[in-house]
Amino acid sequence: EIQLQESGPGLVKPSQSLSLTCSVTGYTITSGYDWSWIRKFPGNKMEWMGYISNSGSTNYNPSLKIRISITRDTSKNQFFLQLNSVTTEDTATYYCARWGTYYYSSYPDYWGQGVMVTVSS
Amino acid sequence: DIVLTQSPVLAVSLGQRATISCRASQSVSISSINLMHWYQQKPGQQPKLLIYRASNLASGIPARFSGSGSGTDFTLTIDPVQADDIAAYYCQQSRESPFTFGSGTKLEIK
Numbered sequence: 126e127i128q129l130q131e132s133g134p135g136l137v138k139p140s141q142s143l144s145l146t147c148s149v150t151g152y153t154i155t156s157g158y159d160w161s162w163i164r165k166f167p168g169n170k171m172e173w174m175g176y177i178s179n180s181g182s183t184n185y186n187p188s189l190k191i192r193i194s195i196t197r198d199t200s201k202n203q204f205f206l207q208l209n210s211v212t213t214e215d216t217a218t219y220y221c222a223r224w225g226t227y228y229y230s231s232y233p234d235y236w237g238q239g240v241m242v243t244v245s246s
Numbered sequence: 247d248i249v250l251t252q253s254p255v256l257a258v259s260l261g262q263r264a265t266i267s268c269r270a271s272q273s274v275s276i277s278s279i280n281l282m283h284w285y286q287q288k289p290g291q292q293p294k295l296l297i298y299r300a301s302n303l304a305s306g307i308p309a310r311f312s313g314s315g316s317g318t319d320f321t322l323t324i325d326p327v328q329a330d331d332i333a334a335y336y337c338q339q340s341r342e343s344p345f346t347f348g349s350g351t352k353l354e355i356k
Contacts, residue, residue: 171293171336171347186344220292228276229299231340232283236292 127151129221129237137215137244143208147221147237148201155179155199161224161233162195162206164217172217176224177204211244218242248272248339250348257354263325266351268337270318281341282320284313287350288333296335297322329355 133145147160154160161176175185177195185193189208197204208215218241222233249271258264274281280300285293295304297313300320312323324331332355337348 169334169350171338171350173345173347184343188344225340228281228340229279231281231345232295232298232338233293234295234298234304236294238292 127223127235129223129235131219131221131237131240133219133240133242135241135243137211137242138246139212139244140210143206143211143215143242143244145206145219145221145240145242146203147205148203149223150202152223154197154202154204157226159184159224159226160195160197160204161222163220163222163233163236165220165239166217174206174208178226213244216242216244247344248274248341248346250337250339250346252335252337252348252351254349255352255354257356258327259356260329261326263323264327264331264353266322266324266335266353268315268320268322268348270320270339270341272341273317274339274341275316276341280316280320281339282313282315283338283340284322285336285338286331286333287336293336324353327353327355 128150130148137143159176159178162174165171192209194207218239220239221237223235251269282300284297287293301313334350334352336350
């Protein structure tokens with residue numbers, strides 16, 4: 126069974142960097158699919174942040190492009206989110222998800238449980 | 247970016263049909279492929295894929311869920327509604343990056 130699990134600090138200070146890890150079991154992240162980060166804000170708006178492909182290339186939401194980095198450790202079957210210069214507006218629940226590679230399958234079919242991150246001093 | 251518009255709340259009676267709509271600011275279809283997908287999210291849980299490419303039922307999803315639509319107008323139907331269906335429902339387009347989600351429709355019981 127494919128499972129994804131987010132981990133990382135639940136509280137980050139403004140102007141600092143937010144760093145999260147997604148650990149994947151039941152599927153090797155280099156075997157296929159793209160591996161994505163999605164966040165849900167208080168008030169329920171959901172935002173696709175970006176993904177890292179099974180080959181290691183990345184695609185980011187332009188709204189975050191100067192602040193975001195998604196990387197991976199294939200030896201641990203993990204991928205990571207770093208979001209720089211956070212503000213209170215980055216307070217959200219962050220999800221990692223498996224994302225289909227081809228345009229006709231470009232949606233998340235497996236999601237992690239999510240981790241709530243609060244940006245506050 | 248493609249904007250997806252959903253009504254915030256829908257109230258239905260148990261056993262009745264619920265019709266949840268999603269309107270896109272531009273077409274999300276390529277030829278006959280409708281790049282709209284639907285998710286269910288219950289409080290405290292992660293979203294769950296219900297319908298992909300507008301009308302295809304995801305694995306393990308009950309047949310009372312169905313989807314339809316093309317171009318800019320899409321519908322998720324739940325018939326009959328059961329108590330377990332109380333949740334928020336989101337649409338998402340993959341016609342172009344950045345991929346976007348609707349604001350969600352909260353299904354309530356009358």
